[in-house]
Amino acid sequence: MNTLVLNCGSSSLKYRLIEMPSERELAGGEACRVGPRTDEPASISHSVDGHQRVVTVDMPDHATAFEEVMKLIGEGPGLAPDVLGHRLVHGGSRFHDSVQIDADSIEGLHAVEGLAPLHNPPAVGLLEACRAKYPHLPQVAVFDTAYHTTIPECASTYALPLEVRQNLQLRKYGFHGTSHQYVAEEAARLLGKPVEDLNAVSCHLGSGGASLCAIIQGRSVDNTMGFSPLQGLVMSTRCGDLDPAITLALLHTHEANCDAVEDILNKHSGVLGLSGTSADIRDVLAATNDGGEEAARMYDTTKVYLWRIRKYLGAYLTVVGKPDAVIFTDTIGETVPEVRRKLCADMGFFGLRLDENRNADPGALPADVSQEDSIVRALVVKTNEELAIARRTYRLLTTALSA
Amino acid sequence: MNTLVLIPRSNRLDYAVFGTWDRAALLELHLDTMPLEPESAAEVLHRIRNDCRMFDNQPPQRVVIRCPFGGDVFQGTTVVGPDLLHQLDALSEYSPLQVPRVRLLSEAAMGVFFDATVAMAFETAFFVNLPESERRYAIGDASLRRYGYHGLFHQAACMKSEGMTPSGCTKTLSLCLESCSELAAVIDHTPIMVTSGTTPLEGLPGETTCGEIDPSIILTFAKKLKWGPEQINALLTRQSGMFGLTGQHVRLDTVLAACSAGIDPDGPLAGHDGMRTGLACAVLAYRILLAAGAGVAAMGGVDRIVISGQYVHQGRALAGWLSKRLQAASRLGRRPKVVENKDGLARILADQMTVRPSMVVG
Numbered sequence: 001m002n003t004l005v006l007n008c009g010s011s012s013l014k015y016r017l018i019e020m021p022s023e024r025e026l027a028g029g030e031a032c033r034v035g036p037r038t039d040e041p042a043s044i045s046h047s048v049d050g051h052q053r054v055v056t057v058d059m060p061d062h063a064t065a066f067e068e069v070m071k072l073i074g075e076g077p078g079l080a081p082d083v084l085g086h087r088l089v090h091g092g093s094r095f096h097d098s099v100q101i102d103a104d105s106i107e108g109l110h111a112v113e114g115l116a117p118l119h120n121p122p123a124v125g126l127l128e129a130c131r132a133k134y135p136h137l138p139q140v141a142v143f144d145t146a147y148h149t150t151i152p153e154c155a156s157t158y159a160l161p162l163e164v165r166q167n168l169q170l171r172k173y174g175f176h177g178t179s180h181q182y183v184a185e186e187a188a189r190l191l192g193k194p195v196e197d198l199n200a201v202s203c204h205l206g207s208g209g210a211s212l213c214a215i216i217q218g219r220s221v222d223n224t225m226g227f228s229p230l231q232g233l234v235m236s237t238r239c240g241d242l243d244p245a246i247t248l249a250l251l252h253t254h255e256a257n258c259d260a261v262e263d264i265l266n267k268h269s270g271v272l273g274l275s276g277t278s279a280d281i282r283d284v285l286a287a288t289n290d291g292g293e294e295a296a297r298m299y300d301t302t303k304v305y306l307w308r309i310r311k312y313l314g315a316y317l318t319v320v321g322k323p324d325a326v327i328f329t330d331t332i333g334e335t336v337p338e339v340r341r342k343l344c345a346d347m348g349f350f351g352l353r354l355d356e357n358r359n360a361d362p363g364a365l366p367a368d369v370s371q372e373d374s375i376v377r378a379l380v381v382k383t384n385e386e387l388a389i390a391r392r393t394y395r396l397l398t399t400a401l402s403a
Numbered sequence: 404m405n406t407l408v409l410i411p412r413s414n415r416l417d418y419a420v421f422g423t424w425d426r427a428a429l430l431e432l433h434l435d436t437m438p439l440e441p442e443s444a445a446e447v448l449h450r451i452r453n454d455c456r457m458f459d460n461q462p463p464q465r466v467v468i469r470c471p472f473g474g475d476v477f478q479g480t481t482v483v484g485p486d487l488l489h490q491l492d493a494l495s496e497y498s499p500l501q502v503p504r505v506r507l508l509s510e511a512a513m514g515v516f517f518d519a520t521v522a523m524a525f526e527t528a529f530f531v532n533l534p535e536s537e538r539r540y541a542i543g544d545a546s547l548r549r550y551g552y553h554g555l556f557h558q559a560a561c562m563k564s565e566g567m568t569p570s571g572c573t574k575t576l577s578l579c580l581e582s583c584s585e586l587a588a589v590i591d592h593t594p595i596m597v598t599s600g601t602t603p604l605e606g607l608p609g610e611t612t613c614g615e616i617d618p619s620i621i622l623t624f625a626k627k628l629k630w631g632p633e634q635i636n637a638l639l640t641r642q643s644g645m646f647g648l649t650g651q652h653v654r655l656d657t658v659l660a661a662c663s664a665g666i667d668p669d670g671p672l673a674g675h676d677g678m679r680t681g682l683a684c685a686v687l688a689y690r691i692l693l694a695a696g697a698g699v700a701a702m703g704g705v706d707r708i709v710i711s712g713q714y715v716h717q718g719r720a721l722a723g724w725l726s727k728r729l730q731a732a733s734r735l736g737r738r739p740k741v742v743e744n745k746d747g748l749a750r751i752l753a754d755q756m757t758v759r760p761s762m763v764v765g
Contacts, residue, residue: 154685158616159608161647162679164638168623222693226617234541242540243600244613244639246547247621252632258625264542265618273543300535307536307701311596314700315693318732346703351734375734 001397002026003390004073004081006066008123011035013065016386017073017081020394023387026079029072031065046072048079062122063129084130084139085393087178087385088123090116091143092169098146098392100400101127101139109141115169140393147177150219158227172231174223176204180213181220182388183329183381188218190366190379191324200325201316203309203343204383205333207280208236212309214316222319224312230265233312234305236279239269241308274301281305285338306342313343317350317376325377326352334365334382344378351375405429407455407463407516408752411437411508413500416447419749420455420463423757428749429458437504444511452515465756466512466521469748470505471552472498473525478532480755483509483521524755529554530587530594537596537701549605551597553579553712556744557587559751560709563744574702576695576739578722580712582655583609586691588698588705596701598694604639607690610655613643614690648683656717658683663720688721695725696732705729711744719743 001021007014016028026048033042042059045052046069055072059065073079088095092112099105109124130139156172157165164170180202187202188195195218202213210233214222224232224240234240247261254260272279275298284305287298317323328340337359344354353374362369362380370378410417416438419431432454438444455463467480474494481487491506505523512521530538530551538548551557560577575589584607588596598606608614616639624630624638645653661684699705708729710722722741730738746754 153682154689157648157682157686158620159613159644159647159683159686160616160620161638161642162650164624164628168620168627170620170623172617227623228617228619230619231617239541239618241605241615242542242618243549243602243605244616244618244621245600245602245604245636246540246542247618248632248636248639251621251625251635256625256631258622262619262622265622269542271541274539274541276543300539303534303536304539304541307534308541310700311697314698315696318692318696318699318728321728321731347700349699349704349733349735 001394002080002082003085003393004083005085005087005386005389005393006126007087007386007389008062008119008126010118010122013062013069013126014386015069016390017079018387018390020390023390027073027076028386029069031059031069034059034062034065036060044068044072048076062126063133066126066130067133081137083393083397084134084137085389086123086127086139086141087389088141088143089119089145089175090173091141091145091149092173093149093171095141095143095146096149098140098142098396100396101131101141105141106131112169115173138397140396142178142389142392144175144177145173147181148172148174148213148220148223151222155222170227172223172226174211174213174220175225175229176209176211176213176223177220178385178388178392179204179329179383180211180215180223182385183327183383184215184218186366186381187325187327187379190368190381191377193324194218198325199320199323200327201313201320201323202327202329203313203333204330205309205328205336205339206235206330207282207332209238210235210309210330210332212312212316214319216320222316234274234308235270236281237267237270237272239265239273271301271305274304281332281339282336285336306339310343313347314350317347317352323350323376325379327379327381329381329383334380337362340369340378340380352378354378404465405455405458405461405463406465406467406753406756407451407519408749409451409466409468409508409512410748410752411469411501411504413437416508417749418451419753420458421750421753421757422458426746426750430454431749438511439504439507441507441511444507445515448508448511448515462518463516464519466516466519467752467756468505468509468512468521468523469526469555469752470523471501471526472550473523473527473531474550475531475548477523477525477528479528480522480524483513483523487523520756522756524555524752526552526554529558530597532593533597534595540601547601549597549600551585551587551594552583552599552603553581553585553587554594555748555751555755556581556711557585557589557594557597558592559746559754560711560742560744561589561592563709563742574704574706576698576705576708576725578691578695578708578710578712578718578725580655580659580710580714580718581609582713583607583612584655584687584691584712586694586698588701590702596698607694608644608648608687610653611641611644611646613639613647645683645687648686649679653680653683654714656714658687659714659717659721662688662724663717688724691721691725692728695729699729699732704733704735705739707740707742709742709744711746713747715743715745 013031017026029046031044188198353371359369365382417433419428527550556579557577
């Protein structure tokens with residue numbers, strides 16, 4: 001079953017064609033600058049069997065981008081997709097699991113569109129366009145929030161009046177669920193136990209967004225992101241946790257201009273706001289300590305970035321109680337040993353001891369980088385959200401067929 | 404040598420007198436008004452001075468006034484003088500409701516208690532030197548920082564547990580149970596983490612304050628409900644927290660009582676099913692658990708939990724549960740000891756004048 005996984009960004013469309021259940025990648029790529037024309041031309045970077053080419057093509061919307069992608073895929077023999085798997089950022093409280101698309105689910109998706117106004121509308125628009133153009137192709141929506149619908153009420157409830165919580169659907173939704181679930185399954189496999197028995201803290205540390213997830217018996221019980229992806233850790237340009245009074249003060253200063261404040265908190269804060277020069281923590285870590293003001297600022301940025309993760313790591317290790325593992329994943333989690341080393345330092349209270357040598361050179365992933373006598377294993381697991389979506393899509397459709 | 408303690412609140416003035424030897428107050432009263440003019444402040448303080456004369460026919464030799472905010476300026480209890488008043492003027496813009504009325508009272512106290520040492524104790528002083536990693540927010544404005552707002556309770560908590568660890572290095576989780584509760588992680592006498600932030604709004608949910616929320620929720624209020632900053636502020640400070648969760652004005656002791664009945668120490672967090680107080684209890688307990696875990700990671704372990712504040716008695720069960728959860732999380736198997744500091748704020752303030760050796764003279 002050839003599964004075409006589609007990941008719709010606000011101005012991009014990433015795709016991967018995966019043969020299931022062999023999990024062999026057949027093709028992949030990314031359409032960039034989807035939407036109104038910009039200075040640079042819109043293009044698709046398409047890759048088959050390691051051969052990459054770039055096609056320049058006008059793509060005023062995601063439906064057109066998808067059409068162009070289908071043309072490129074159709075050039076290769078045996079590459080026609082049998083099913084489409086879509087990544088949806090937000091499923092609200094309505095979607096607790098992946099869902100096969102039909103008229104009801106489309107209606108439900110429209111109902112939760114407002115919760116992710118940048119990401120969901122183009123993805124839902126694409127779903128509808130695919131449905132109109134290829135009605136014979138089954139489509140599945142996989143939600144980033146679905147894994148977190150098991151977060152208990154005590155953790156998902158904000159201490160706000162019931163009426164506003166209900167009216168505005170305010171609760172902790174959590175994000176990066178597809179990745180957290182995927183690495184939890186991989187970690188369980190590595191530890192030789194069923195995922196239903198896995199207790200862990202998953203650290204999805206991306207070069208952009210980042211979140212931690214507390215996992216008990218394979219299920220998410222908390223996530224550092226909240227109602228939106230803004231809450232929680234210090235991210236590349238997102239502020240993470242903030243005193244509510246600061247957001248109010250910003251609104252006051254900017255004469256209640258929400259877009260301006262949203263822009264500050266989403267695009268000019270985090271590592272960029274702290275360092276003043278780079279949004280990438282790797283640049284900050286690599287900065288030379290020459291004793292100057294700039295170096296001091298970089299040093300402080302690193303400290304704030306790591307401190308926030310460390311505090312949440314301790315919080316979630318406490319919530320989980322007897323974790324089997326701490327899992328590091330995504331760009332920073334997988335490729336920056338220094339971050340793992342600093343986060344795991346002095347965590348003996350929780351039974352976590354990193355092996356310095358293994359951590360410095362973990363080799364092929366997944367890898368266990370903890371000391372032999374560490375009660376809690378420190379694992380580095382490569383995330384693969386597209387494969388996770390393909391797996392969920394395949395599982396849902398084959399289950400439906402067998403039923 | 405008697406010490407007069409003055410605690411200005413939004414709509415009343417609490418005061419107490421302590422002698423040299425007895426831990427209990429000689430006198431503990433409040434006036435149902437908080438003077439807002441120099442003349443009325445002086446008049447109120449003259450009445451209090453006369454009240455004090457009933458003990459040995461002596462006015463107090465020491466007066467200490469509680470100030471909720473001292474910014475980065477005040478690192479300890481400070482003798483009131485012209486310099487201090489000038490510095491308070493500069494701080495007024497950061498705490499416009501509280502600092503001006505404390506300043507007014509201080510100036511009046513200097514006149515009325517001309518024969519006493521008048522000092523000011525700051526709630527934020529304990530946290531002035533928080534590590535950079537803890538006090539900074541991940542935004543461009545480096546002047547915005549975390550303070551912490553129950554420093555006097557936390558400081559007293561650490562003195563209470565002094566010398567209890569053989570190594571001499573005590574890692575304390577200090578949980579202050581007040582209407583707006585706060586948890587701090589302190590190594591010996593040095594705080595390294597605290598739940599409150601630039602204001603007391605951040606951190607644990609209070610009786611009417613929201614505590615930690617996603618920053619985008621505020622923008623959602625502004626965008627979808629078309630609310631202005633004042634309206635949002637009113638919701639977050641006066642209609643949220645335990646009030647927001649239960650739908651009724653409820654004191655923290657009521658919620659803590661529900662916690663005592665509803666927390667299964669060996670099971671998942673649970674409140675009273677179907678009861679909104681149960682949800683409030685579960686939310687509060689969970690947030691405290693998260694903060695405690697964060698504090699343990701910050702300190703690299705924990706020796707004891709000290710609880711204090713006006714709801715210390717009702718917090719006993721919660722602290723016991725917290726201690727058990729931390730023991731469960733610890734692979735070293737140690738259970739942090741729970742210590743209660745039952746001293747009230749007035750007693751703690753009086754101690755600032757009699758026990759604290761490092762009183763800063765401003």
